[in-house]
Amino acid sequence: MDIGRVSVRVGVSAIIVGIVFGILIGYFSRQASDNCEETTHRQDELDVAKMLYDEVDKSRLENNLRILTSSPHIAGSKRDEIDLVKVVSESWQKSGLQIAVHPYEVLLSYPNETDPNYVAIVDQNGSEVFKSSSIERVIDESENHTNVVNPFNAYSANGIPQGDLVYINYARMEDIQYLERDLTINLTNKICIARYGKIFRGNKAYHAEHAGCAGLILYSDPYEYTVKGKAVYPNTWFLPGSGTQRGTLFLGDGDPETPNYPSLDSAWRTPKSKLNVPAIPVTPIGYDDAVKYLSRLSGPKAPTNWQGGLNITYHVGPGFEGSYLNRYNFELSFMKMHVVTRNERKFTHNVIGYIRGREEPDRYVLFGSHRDAWVFGSVDPSSAQTIMLELGHIMGKAIQKGWRPRRTIILCSWGAEEYGFIGSTEWVEEFQKNLASRAVVYINLDVAVIGGYTLYAGGSPSLVDLVYSVTKSFPNPDEDEVDSGRPSLYDSWKERLPDNRTSKDKKPFIRQLGSGSDYTAFLQLPGVSVLDFGYAWDLRQGIDFYPTYHSVYETFDYMTKFVDPGFKYHQVLTRLLAEVGRRLIDYPILPINLEDYGKKIVQLRDKFLLSHATKMVQNGIDIRMFINVTERLHEATKNFQKRVDVLRNKKCLKALEIRALNDQAMQMERSFIDTNGIDDKTNFKHIIFAPGEHDRYSGIAFPALAQSLFDIDTDTDKESRWNEVRRQYSILVYHLGSAASTIRKLAPMQGASNS
Structure with missing residues (x-):
């Protein structure tokens, strides 16, 4: 051969x-x-929408909540990390979802069970008097459970500081500045007391620490959590005097020991001495205890807007005055704190459920809420988690009846959110490369149902039009509102929570998001567009938030008696999320409106320049660059939207043509991510929206530039400060120009260098 x-x-x-x-x-x-793909809505899409809507069941939502709130389930506990992980996994698995559980070993924080935290006055004889309660009084049997964790502030430093007491209002920067600059009160080595409200408690601790306070006492003032003349819980939903708000003080996101990276076995961990946690003791108390200390303060009378809801005249201190039954000479007395809080590594778990998409399995629409609660958590977070369980059920039923979703659906049950969005942040850090290229939108719930007065929402400007469109198609669940001529959910929302009450063309208010819940990591790390929903209490009551927030009184009975009897608004929110999500899941061309984003940026620019333009020009900054680049971005978004409208009006499109258009729509949010981080905060990277330096709850526009200008007039080194302003200005202008280039025609690329 x-x-x-x-x-x-x-x-x-x-x-x-x-x-x-x-x-x-x-x-x-x-x-x-x-292949030519239809862009119009098919009859089967309408059938799916109806299937999802009709399947939502109030009794099932109620039963979900009863199970979730049957026992306290703080992060790291057996109840949250084993029992409820099993409940969520089995519920979604039964509905046909593919389940993955992601454990992360993270640093959590707990009070000492045998040596509880407290505060007290030390009298002239060295005796402790008016010692605060370490527990909340059991008012209803539903609160009586052995696993209730005593009130504390997570990640507080330990210590037993003593000193004169000073009232510092909300512990905002302007409050500290008023005391130091106007009243010339030196806060060094003082025990400070501040009321909850206005800003994140972690910022309060940070401000107190940097002002020199030896310790900080936080309390819930009746002004924020009750209505004068009204009864309190258990007769109404308002906070009783022993009610105490727990909460984290951590100013970062994710595991404090592994910033920017997931807490995997391979992770390097930050030494305890370098953790970004408070260096002073901090502890919360109820207003029944707070009045004992505030009523005895000496010093100047507090300003009118510092006066709270206690039946006293508020003074600022420092120190005490007067006597009580001739027994105590309070002028010789001082305040003492006893804080013994431990930090401990524990495992927290994320439960992730998947429904694979048919045409675009590599494009994800995500829904999520956290599972852990400080105590029973009927509002925060279980009103949201019960909706997530119901979403899994109704989507599973729709799959059984023939629905084949275009894109992949991901449902998320996050662990350890209360400590600083830990579960969601670790997961996003681990998978941010995947999410940056594949995630379409993340839809969040947290404090989902706080009442039945109005819908509220926050999110990326490009998704506002979608939310308005869906709510216009939804019947109003409030019969009184329907009788008043407002038949849709949108109508009632616009009336009760407008963006501008004086405008003839008012629309529902949608807040800009910076931080505050599990959407944070999605927006700030890979730059995924986000939405956040809830149903609010009657805003006319004038209270700061729902009254029993993070207290023992937030039980299943509290929800069924005061917040959402009958679970009508749980049902409304479930249906709303399902339909908003369905359109993102199934519409061939994503319902993302970039022109709205461009318009919003121009509005934010004008508002920003109204406050800062004169000062910037006086210091040699050419604001025309800012104006021009935002106008070019706005023009680019309008042109992109015209392309979208043209393609939508075609009867059908090629699959690759649709994919290219959708990718550009997704890419614009990514283009606002500065990989170096905002200022020195590497966990925040979005140059348009991020938390304020002095309140992580609030989202501010152009955060790095805004922060570089903060209080600049009082800085002794103005030259260095203005150099930093110029640096941040150049970074902002670059990113805005870069965003415009991502949504122009694909080739040739056009940017600042060749425009």
Whole structure:
């Protein structure tokens, strides 16, 4: 046999087979990419919408909440990390979802069970008097559970500081500045007391620490959590005097020991001495205890807007005055704190449920809420988590009836959110490369149902039009509102929570998001567009938030008696999320409106320049660059939207044409991510929206530039400060120009260098 000739024949045959195979692949690939895909809404889409809407069941939502709130479930506990992980996993699995559980070993914080935290006055004889309660009084049997964790502030430093007491209002920067600059009160080594409200408690601790306070006492003032003349819980939903708000003080996101990276086995951990946690003791108390200390303060009378809801005249201190039954000379007394809080590594778990998409399995629409609560958590977070369980059920039912979602659906149950969005942040840090290229939108719930007065929402400006469109199509659940001529959910929302009450063209208010819940990591790290929803209490009551927030009184009975009897608004929110999500999941062209984003940025620019333009021009900054680049971005978004409208009006499109358009729509949010981080905060990277330096709850526009200008007039080194302003200005202008380039025509690329 001629081996050489045989080899040649075999080789030629292989080549021919390869060519034919290649032609076939090319042909069918071309056929697939050339297939004409309908862009109009098909009847089966409307059928799916109706299936999802009709399947939502109030009794099932109620039962979910009863299970979730049957026992306290603080992060790291067996109840939250084993029992409820099983409940969520089995519920979604039963509905047909594919389940993955992600454990992370993270640093959590707890009070000492045998040596509780307290505060007290030390009298002239060295005795402790008016010692605060370490527990909340059991008012209803539903609160009586052995696993209730005593009130504390997570990640507080330990210590037993003593000193004169000073009232510092909300512990905002302007409050500290008023005391130091206007009243010339030196806060060094003072025990400070502040009321909850206005800003994040972690910022309060940070401000107190940097002002020199030896310790900080936090309390819930009746002004924020009751209504004068009204009864309190258990007769109404308002906070009783022993009610105490727990909460974290951590100013970062995720595991404090592994910033910017997931807490995997391979993770390097920050030494305890370098953690970004308070260096002073901090502890919360109820207003029944707070009045004992505030009523005895000496010093100047507090300003009118510092006066709270206690039946006293508020003074600022420092120190006490007067006597009580001739027994105590309070002028010789001082305040003492006793704080013994431990930090401990524990495992927290995220439960992730998947429904694979048919046409675009590599594009994700995510829904999520956290699972852990400080105590029973009927409002925060279980009103949201029960909706997540119901979403899994109704989507599973729709799949059984024939729904084949276009894109992949991901449902998320996060662990350890209360400590600083830990579960969601660790997961996003681990998978941010995947999410940056695949995630379409993340839809969040947290404090989902606080009442039945009005819908409230926050999110990326590009999604506002979608939310308005859905709510216009939803019937109003409030019969009185329907009788008043407001038949849709949108109508009632616009009336009760407008963006501008004086405008003839008012629309529902949608807040800008910076931080505050599990959407934070999605927006701030990979730049995924986000939405956040809830149903609010009657805003006319004038209270700061729902009254029993993070207290023992937030039970299942509290929800069924005061917040949402009958679970009507749980049902409304479930249906709303399902329909908003369905449109993002199934519409071939994503319902993302970039023109709204461009318009919003121009509005924010004008508002920003109204406050800062004069000062910037006086210091040699050319604000025309800012104006021009935002106008070009706005123009680019309008042109993009025109392209979208043209393509939507076509009867059908090629699959690759749709994919290219959608990718550009997704990319714009990503283009606002500065990989170096905002200022020195590497966990915040979004140059348009991020938390304020002095309140992580509030989202501010152009955060790095805004922060560089904060209080600049009082800085002794103005040259360095203005150099930093110029640096942040150049970074902002670059990113705005970069965003415009991502949504222009694909080739040739056009940017600042060739425009």
